[in-house]
Amino acid sequence: MNRAVLAGAMAFLLASVVPCQAQDRISMRGFADAGLTIFTATQSFKAILGSPAGPVFGGGVEVGLTRNVFVSVGASRFRQTGNRVFVFQNQVFKLNESDTITVTPLQLSAGYRFLGRRSARLTRPPRFTPYAGGGVGWYRFSETSAHSTADEDEKTTNAGYHVLAGVEIPIRSWMAAAVDGRWSFVPNAFGDSASSVASVYDEHNLGGFTLSGRIIVGR
Amino acid sequence: MFLLKSAGVLTVLTLAVGIVAAQDSTPRYRTFISDTTLPGVDTGMRDKDAPRPPRPYSADVITRSSGEAYLRGSIAVKFRPGTAPVAQRQMMDRIGATTMEAPSYADFQIVNIDENADPEAAAATLARQPDVEYAQARYKIHPMFVPNDPLYSQQWNFPQIDMEHAWDVNAGATSSIVVAVLDSGVAYRNAVLRRDVPSWRDFFGPSLVTYPALGTVDIPFAAAPDLAGPNRFVAPRDFIWNDTDPLDLDGHGTHVAGTIGQLTNNGIGVAGMAFNVRIMPVKVIDSMWDDILGSPFEGTDDVVARGVHYAVDNGANVLNMSIGRSGAPSPLLQEAITYATSHGAFVAIAAGNDFERGNPTQWPAAYAPSIQGAVAVGATGRDRQRAYYSSTGPFVELAAPGGNQRTGGTTGGIVQQTYDFAFVDTFVNGPARYGPPRFDIFSYQFLQGTSMSTPHVAGFAALLMQQGITSPAAVEAAMEQFATDLGPPGVDQQYGYGLINPRASLRGLGLAK
Numbered sequence: 123m124n125r126a127v128l129a130g131a132m133a134f135l136l137a138s139v140v141p142c143q144a145q146d147r148i149s150m151r152g153f154a155d156a157g158l159t160i161f162t163a164t165q166s167f168k169a170i171l172g173s174p175a176g177p178v179f180g181g182g183v184e185v186g187l188t189r190n191v192f193v194s195v196g197a198s199r200f201r202q203t204g205n206r207v208f209v210f211q212n213q214v215f216k217l218n219e220s221d222t223i224t225v226t227p228l229q230l231s232a233g234y235r236f237l238g239r240r241s242a243r244l245t246r247p248p249r250f251t252p253y254a255g256g257g258v259g260w261y262r263f264s265e266t267s268a269h270s271t272a273d274e275d276e277k278t279t280n281a282g283y284h285v286l287a288g289v290e291i292p293i294r295s296w297m298a299a300a301v302d303g304r305w306s307f308v309p310n311a312f313g314d315s316a317s318s319v320a321s322v323y324d325e326h327n328l329g330g331f332t333l334s335g336r337i338i339v340g341r
Numbered sequence: 342m343f344l345l346k347s348a349g350v351l352t353v354l355t356l357a358v359g360i361v362a363a364q365d366s367t368p369r370y371r372t373f374i375s376d377t378t379l380p381g382v383d384t385g386m387r388d389k390d391a392p393r394p395p396r397p398y399s400a401d402v403i404t405r406s407s408g409e410a411y412l413r414g415s416i417a418v419k420f421r422p423g424t425a426p427v428a429q430r431q432m433m434d435r436i437g438a439t440t441m442e443a444p445s446y447a448d449f450q451i452v453n454i455d456e457n458a459d460p461e462a463a464a465a466t467l468a469r470q471p472d473v474e475y476a477q478a479r480y481k482i483h484p485m486f487v488p489n490d491p492l493y494s495q496q497w498n499f500p501q502i503d504m505e506h507a508w509d510v511n512a513g514a515t516s517s518i519v520v521a522v523l524d525s526g527v528a529y530r531n532a533v534l535r536r537d538v539p540s541w542r543d544f545f546g547p548s549l550v551t552y553p554a555l556g557t558v559d560i561p562f563a564a565a566p567d568l569a570g571p572n573r574f575v576a577p578r579d580f581i582w583n584d585t586d587p588l589d590l591d592g593h594g595t596h597v598a599g600t601i602g603q604l605t606n607n608g609i610g611v612a613g614m615a616f617n618v619r620i621m622p623v624k625v626i627d628s629m630w631d632d633i634l635g636s637p638f639e640g641t642d643d644v645v646a647r648g649v650h651y652a653v654d655n656g657a658n659v660l661n662m663s664i665g666r667s668g669a670p671s672p673l674l675q676e677a678i679t680y681a682t683s684h685g686a687f688v689a690i691a692a693g694n695d696f697e698r699g700n701p702t703q704w705p706a707a708y709a710p711s712i713q714g715a716v717a718v719g720a721t722g723r724d725r726q727r728a729y730y731s732s733t734g735p736f737v738e739l740a741a742p743g744g745n746q747r748t749g750g751t752t753g754g755i756v757q758q759t760y761d762f763a764f765v766d767t768f769v770n771g772p773a774r775y776g777p778p779r780f781d782i783f784s785y786q787f788l789q790g791t792s793m794s795t796p797h798v799a800g801f802a803a804l805l806m807q808q809g810i811t812s813p814a815a816v817e818a819a820m821e822q823f824a825t826d827l828g829p830p831g832v833d834q835q836y837g838y839g840l841i842n843p844r845a846s847l848r849g850l851g852l853a854k
Contacts, residue, residue: 163852166852167852169850169852170851170852205809206848206849206850206851207849207850208809208810208815208818208819208846208849208850209850210810210812210814210815210818210819211814211815213812213815215809215810215811215812215815215849216809217808217809217810217847217848217849218511218807218808218809219510219808219847219848219849221851221852223852263853265851265852265853265854267848267851268510269509269510269848270848274848274854275854276851276853276854278853311853312852312853312854313853315851315853315854316822316823317823317845317848317849317850317851317854318850318851318852318853318854319850319851319852320852320853322850
């Protein structure tokens, strides 16, 4: 599955490059993210990790297809250790059994920058550049606990989609910062197992809202 | 200065002891002449022994009361709060009651009635009074094991419920968990009891045999070598002799305690479920030797209820009740078990061994489904099928290994260390070979019964509490949710929710799996 995801990502990048060659200007920038994800499966994550939210770190590459349109591929990682639990009558009992959750989204996005008129851009770079878009992604989910066997570990990759919006702020001619928010939807990712707290809460969506600060490097 | 301080402390202590002694007016019924004896002797596995005849319950042999299912001469009554003493007296007069006692660790009274009066009728008369919460005869409680033939095999019971992997998750709990064993006592310490052994008559044997008096004998006790350890036992209490020496004069309680917490990974003997817990021996059942030696009390509902209250009040987290009876219900026991669960203690109760004796409803097991945090436990054999004796009914909630020697042979029972019965049951071969017992010689015995399945669940509960599930009701839910379904799909009357699955329950729920 990893290879398939990587192959898809490469194909996407190559496809992006070809039309770029036809443009008067090709931009390719790299970025690094640090942010916070609040998972849609709020109760489930809160039960295991003590909070429905946690830090994510990631990075990726963005390719400008036109002056306004861009595509990007990015990966991030969420990893937290909590405890397995038992839930009885809405009371959560934390067990002495550590449980580590890792979520690794790989997202392909396309977006539009709201740059305004070209003449304005020529005289002075805009101070703020809003953008919005959406895309698809593959969300690798893994869960392992202190004494689990290989069969008891969970490793799945689920497809999902997302929408995004943000604001980019130029810092240097070759560097910018951005605040990026994206809402991902990964339906039916978990909750079928009898030993799943997600099943108790009837939560099956691995998606969530991620708010990130982004540093972008490149022209 | 030090001497002055010491003298002061001594004075305070003396006064304190005096006050305690003055408050404790309970008579002592026996005296141990020594707390030190030689260590217990381990005679090993008794798998080559000839089969022993089944050991009868004491009530079948010694008719020191009536030989009936209850005691004569008294009933247990609980008046509603606020009932005036005058009104209580009037109600007692209706049944010809003479006196009333308020025993310790009880919120009910023992009302003494005429020896010839019918206790059930008297209790029914009182129970109809609006100021009476309940009234019942003092029914006798029995251990829930089927006597077996002592041979040897291996502990198949733990692999059956995947305990090897469960211990990976929780290695036998810790000493912070206290499991009370409400039973015939436990071989928990060394002692020598000097006692006059009178003659007695076997009324229910093949012939009316009289066993001779043995005179004054010294009876040695020793702690079970594979069970006892430093700080292993806490708050021992004997409600049969009304003292703090709940020594086992039978072997049943010691076997049960072994399944709960036999020392493990110590290089000897066998293993137990929760081998790091502390054991609270609470003696509420009388055995043959208790009766022969003239214990002042018998194991009746009210005695068991007091034992339950005592265990809870003294910090037990889990109560094991490998005991029970058929017959009339016991609101007294129902209330005691409710008291236990409402005060944070989980209760495991034997479902009974009477399937082939008409399969009557068993008490207090039948109360378990209505009390969250109390579980009635049936028994499986080595073949994971219900054992032939294991009572069935809507009250059975879980199953655990209890042994089935009909299909599995002698070694199809549950093996644990207890007394070498050859030195205890000296009465089984008639008066000619009758002699004083020894409670300092141990062997590994195979027993079967829901008595043996229940401590698996009690030990399991101890592990779950150590693991973090502190509510008795949640412990029960965790056991039931992850039980391995046996028999007809879903909950049934043979296995309840199924065979316990400790590893799965101890792991609980992950986010996705």
